Amino acid sequence: MNWKPFSAFLQNVFIPLITVTIAAMVAILNFSVSNLDRELKEQVAAVDIAIKEARDERERINAEREFNFKIYDLVQLSLEEKNERKQEVAKQFVLVMVDGELRSRLLGVLEAGGTPMIKQETAKIIAKEKEFQIEEDSNLRTDRSVKPTFDWEDWDYDIFWCTTSGASAKEQAEFIKQQLEMEGAKGRVRVRVRELFSSVNARSGYKISGYAIRRSENEIVQANALETLAENVLLEKGYPAVFKQQLTSQKTRWYISAFVCP
Structure with missing residues (x-):
């Protein structure tokens, strides 16, 4: 058997082809690893952001809860002391700083237990807000x-x-x-x-x-x-x-x- 042509084929064709193929496979593998690494980094970053947002939201909720407790204490203390000036301050804090169900309840507490002047003023506020809310609700119920x-x-x-x-x-x-x-x-x-x-x-x-x-x-x-x-x-x-x-x-x-x- 003549080995020279076969040897030439190995050196000039087969080995270069294998080398190029291996190089291509390495490049593809590196690219895939690079993409996977990037995707993993993006996922880790997304998780970090989600954790931070959850922590910030938890801190906001805790701060809001603590603030609402302070407003509640302010209202209760003003009623216990029967101090009209403090009740007026408490009322203004509730009007400006508190929303939702707690606002309604604190105004109700002031209306029920405040001095005659505070009771009268708070009752007017509650009545006006109820009137306003009824009209706002009618906007939502209107058929358009x-x-x-x-x-x-x-x-x-x-x-x-x-x-x-x-x-x-x-x-x-x-x-x-x-x-x-x-x-x-x-x-x-x-x-x-x-x-x-x-x-x-x-x-x-x-x-x-x-x-x-x-x-x-x-x-x-x-x-x-x-x-x-x-x-x-x-x-x-x-x-x-x-x-x-x-x-x-x-x-x-x-x-x-x-x-x-x-």
Whole structure:
């Protein structure tokens, strides 16, 4: 047997081919390992972020719980001492700093056990907030299942004015309502001017100051139209105003609210 051609084949073809194949396999393996390493690092980073967020949320909840206990102690101490000044301070803390069920309960405690003046003031606040909440709930229950055309009359409007801004704010809100009605706005249910009580505006989710329009994500065109109308009519009446639009998470289709709180 002639080994020379076979030897030449091994040296010139087979061995180089094996070498290239091995090199390619090593490259592929390195690439796969690199991708796996990157994916593992990304997963570890995601877990670290999740742990940090959970820790931050836990710390926030603990801090909020501790703060609420302090407010509760403040209310209880003011009632035990029958100190009207401390009860007033406690009431203001509850109005500004506490939300949800605890807020309602603490106001109820002050109404039940406070001095005559505190009882009277707290009862008024509770009554006003209940009235306001009933009207807000009616917005959520209103049937707006049929999409309207782009006309003023097909939308519902609430023009709020802040109690703290006084009669001037109420007058401006009335000007906006009147102009809407002059241009044909009737509302699918209503067009209203409403008072935004101080205790309500102190709650998270409100805290309105200045001029604002609240809308859903798909109500940009309508909000722009209301913004232009409101700014023009107030300017004509001697109230130069600039309205800022804010997104709301409330699911109230074809309903927009404006706020006059200068």
